Amino acid sequence: xxxxxxxxxxxYDKPAPGVARVTxxxxxxxxxxxxxxxxxxxxxxxxxxxxxxxxVVIVAADGKxxxxxxxxxxxxxxxxxxxxIFGHGGFDHPGPQGWMVKEQEIYLGLCWRWRNLGKxxxxxxxxxxxxxxxxxxxxxxxxxxxEDAEFSxxxxxxxxxxxxxxxxxxxxGARRAKELLFTGEPIGAAEAKALGMVNRVVPRDELxxxxxxxxxxxxxxxxxxxxxxxxxVNQSIDAQGLWTALQSAFNLHQFGHANNRVIxxxxxxxAGLEVVRNDARAGMSRKA
Numbered sequence: 167x168x169x170x171x172x173x174x175x176x177x178y179d180k181p182a183p184g185v186a187r188v189t190x191x192x193x194x195x196x197x198x199x200x201x202x203x204x205x206x207x208x209x210x211x212x213x214x215x216x217x218x219x220x221x222v223v224i225v226a227a228d229g230k231x232x233x234x235x236x237x238x239x240x241x242x243x244x245x246x247x248x249x250x251i252f253g254h255g256g257f258d259h260p261g262p263q264g265w266m267v268k269e270q271e272i273y274l275g276l277c278w279r280w281r282n283l284g285k286x287x288x289x290x291x292x293x294x295x296x297x298x299x300x301x302x303x304x305x306x307x308x309x310x311x312x313e314d315a316e317f318s319x320x321x322x323x324x325x326x327x328x329x330x331x332x333x334x335x336x337x338x339g340a341r342r343a344k345e346l347l348f349t350g351e352p353i354g355a356a357e358a359k360a361l362g363m364v365n366r367v368v369p370r371d372e373l374x375x376x377x378x379x380x381x382x383x384x385x386x387x388x389x390x391x392x393x394x395x396x397x398x399v400n401q402s403i404d405a406q407g408l409w410t411a412l413q414s415a416f417n418l419h420q421f422g423h424a425n426n427r428v429i430x431x432x433x434x435x436x437a438g439l440e441v442v443r444n445d446a447r448a449g450m451s452r453k454a
Contacts, residue, residue, distance in 0.1 A: 173191075173210065175190070175191055176188055178210045183382070185382060186224070187223070188223065190203065190225075193228040193230070196231045197231065198238075198240075204272050211223065221384065222287070223285060225288070225306060227290070231292070231299075235298030243258070254275075262423060265420075269420070277301050277305045277330075281306075281400070282400065290377040291303060291311045291312065292314065294315075294318070295315065295318075305331065309366075310366045311368075312368060313367055313368070313369055317353045318353070320445065321434070326419060327418050330416060335411070336406075339361065350441070
């Protein structure tokens with residue numbers, strides 16, 4: 167077997183029999199994700215998939231917030247430090263083609279791959295999961311959230327339709343998905359549970375232990391049964407058109423980037439940053 171990879175932006179451990187855990191480890195950046203973190207998550211999930219002693223995986227995060235989304239300061243090129251996984255090519259193209267294949271690789275491609283891995287995966291979520299942070303939650307099978315967890319996708323303010331792994335209507339229902347996107351306002355943990363997006367909501371100080379206990383219980387089931395159950399549910403959603411809907415939304419996402427390049431000279435409308443900041447300040451004032 168190949169030597170296990172070393173990680174810089176995540177941790178990998180096995181905290182209980184039959185359970186592996188992948189922990190996002192950039193708390194100083196609120197676990198913002200660049201290509202390095204995304205590829206490290208993928209490598210760690212592969213470790214768990216190829217380890218026959220592991221039957222369930224937890225994806226957790228250090229710090230106050232689960233993830234603030236894409237690391238916009240990270241401009242690293244795909245393929246600079248490791249080979250790409252998917253066979254798109256054209257990453258260095260200077261036009262929209264180059265950006266599209268980058269997002270096909272590290273966003274849509276990795277999320278879809280993770281969603282279809284053969285073992286149950288539980289997201290353990292605290293604090294904020296913003297925009298791209300949802301893409302580190304939604305591909306997985308179960309979500310356990312702390313009472314203070316919030317989920318948001320405010321990128322309509324940037325002239326974009328939403329994050330690249332666009333499963334909003336499947337996760338929230340059509341009308342609640344539209345409200346989330348149109349207003350940019352977050353959904354709290356209790357409402358997310360009521361909508362069926364979150365499985366369990368627990369106090370913050372019980373989040374780790376509760377998630378681990380759930381994983382340990384699942385790990386007592388036979389692997390073949392778990393795999394077939396996951397495939398059966400996923401295929402039920404596939405029959406409703408999930409992959410087709412994802413591709414359609416992804417193409418609109420690329421049109422949004424191309425339009426912003428012409429109108430604003432960049433991937434997004436820069437005025438959106440102040441809109442999102444003002445909304446965040448207003449939300450903190452309401453809580454206070």
